[in-house]
Amino acid sequence: APIAAPDLSHCAEATVQPTGGVSTTMGVDCCPPVSTTITDFIPPSVRKIRYRPAAHLVDSRYLKKFEEALRLMRELDKDDPRSFMQQANVHCAYCNDAYPQTLFPSQPIQVHNSWLFFPFHRLYLYFFERILGKLINDPDFAIPYWNWDSPSGIMPEIYVGSNSPLYDSKRDLSHLPPSLVNLNGGKDNDLSRERQIKCNLNLMYREMVRTKIPSLFFGKAYRAGSTADPGAGSVEGGSHIAVHIWVGDKEEPYHEDMGNFYSAGRDPIFYAHHANVDRMWNIWKTLPGKKRRDIDDSDWLDSAFLFYDENKNLVRVKVRDCLDSRALGYDYQSVDIPWLGSKA
């Protein structure tokens, strides 16, 4: 059976596993406000596709809008499910075992390390983007993506200025631009810039081009009643985790913010990082190979999540609702994909 949407009234304290500096687990309260009215998601009627821009290519007009939207989100009352902190907590609750599975209360819901990874984050970003658009009265607003799969994709400058609402102080200061991310593990190494570029492109090639079958790309099956973390797909376990590790501050006890699930959503760059992860899902399906399709298993397709939408309504969404980003009204600005031919 599919993993059912959580019952928000059963949300409990989240458990934060130590990431490195500390050895103790920590409890955090990141439960959302409860609402008893739940509606089923209805796909939006799409007038025109919103293109999510590459963050390093945006112009000042776009940047102003984006900053304004994020500033307004940060200013919302902390109990408003659309506020920045509540949005960050969505990640914490779904990723740090705050929800028991509805029919199997001894098993927590965990959206990482399984086939739920891509759809959960796609939907999470979808509602985040709708909320930002609503706050600035622009239903066509699209969040930017961090093009880290390309050598030009160092940390986007727009996130770096400390007076910006896009800034977060809990980051590894030695990894600001022009430092190049190490997609192979996210740790510092002594590769030359040229070697690092090559190594990153090879890694992307392996995760995307070489990975030809759904279970290796999306991650392993995770069904109602089963234990969490059956196994991550290629991108999730590789470049995705590496970027989290690389951005998080190693001086912070739990490598906050990006270096730990419970706090990752507190860094605005998280959403740009995940937009690029989401972009990989779209790209993967266009690469040659007969098996490059979405998983055809009703336990995946009918897995469900709850999110608050831009009008504070609690919505139940299924994986099958999010397979086509264009049906949700968005796609990605296309840029050069340098790893396509990067066989090792």
Ligand code: C2O
């Ligand atoms: Cu839910 Cu990048 O993690």
